[in-house]
Amino acid sequence: MKLSFKLGGGLHVKEKAKTYLFELQVTLVDFADSDLYCTEHGQQEACCKRFGLNVNRDSNILLTASSSYDNKHKPDRAALFEIDTYSEPSGGIAGWATATNNVNQWIQVDFGSPRQVTGILLQGRGESGYHQWVTSFRVLFSDDAQVFYSTAVIEGTFDHETVARRFFDRPIVARYFRINPVTWFGHITLRFDLLGCDA
Numbered sequence: 001m002k003l004s005f006k007l008g009g010g011l012h013v014k015e016k017a018k019t020y021l022f023e024l025q026v027t028l029v030d031f032a033d034s035d036l037y038c039t040e041h042g043q044q045e046a047c048c049k050r051f052g053l054n055v056n057r058d059s060n061i062l063l064t065a066s067s068s069y070d071n072k073h074k075p076d077r078a079a080l081f082e083i084d085t086y087s088e089p090s091g092g093i094a095g096w097a098t099a100t101n102n103v104n105q106w107i108q109v110d111f112g113s114p115r116q117v118t119g120i121l122l123q124g125r126g127e128s129g130y131h132q133w134v135t136s137f138r139v140l141f142s143d144d145a146q147v148f149y150s151t152a153v154i155e156g157t158f159d160h161e162t163v164a165r166r167f168f169d170r171p172i173v174a175r176y177f178r179i180n181p182v183t184w185f186g187h188i189t190l191r192f193d194l195l196g197c198d199a
Contacts, residue, residue, distance in 0.1 A: 067099035094126030124160035
């Protein structure tokens with residue numbers, strides 16, 4: 001069953017984006033058990049694969065954010081398993097980090113067209129000795145980047161390297177997806193990827 005919203009008409013708001021809470025159930029699964037989960041829950045295994053959100057390799061994906069700590073902490077540093085290249089002239093940290101810590105921060109994926117998303121992978125800041133990660137978050141999704149729907153709060157990770165893998169109880173079909181940190185350790189910093197397939 002696909003969960004798809006046609007966002008527009010009476011809900012369309014041009015002057016300011018609005019967010020609506022949609023209580024989507026989230027199943028918590030260990031990273032190593034993902035293929036087994038997809039098989040047992042009737043998901044097509046091909047729709048439980050990583051999109052590979054690396055803007056340097058896929059020009060069709062646009063990553064933006066509410067804020068960034070500086071140019072070495074930008075959204076393009078948020079790819080899962082990103083490594084720390086801070087000391088290099090054009091490098092950066094292993095993760096996206098916000099300019100400030102509050103619940104209004106987000107990082108957004110624009111796929112350019114709708115995708116079917118079945119889950120999310122989340123890590124904290126890699127390497128460098130900094131202990132920073134997101135302990136809980138919401139996933140917001142939209143067809144037009146004006147009206148967003150939101151999942152309930154989802155448990156994040158508990159350290160900076162472990163991959164937290166979270167599956168939705170049914171796929172979400174949308175063009176825009178935002179990760180909205182709710183609680184964090186040290187500073188809002190994350191690496192992530194989305195799981196799914198073409199809509």
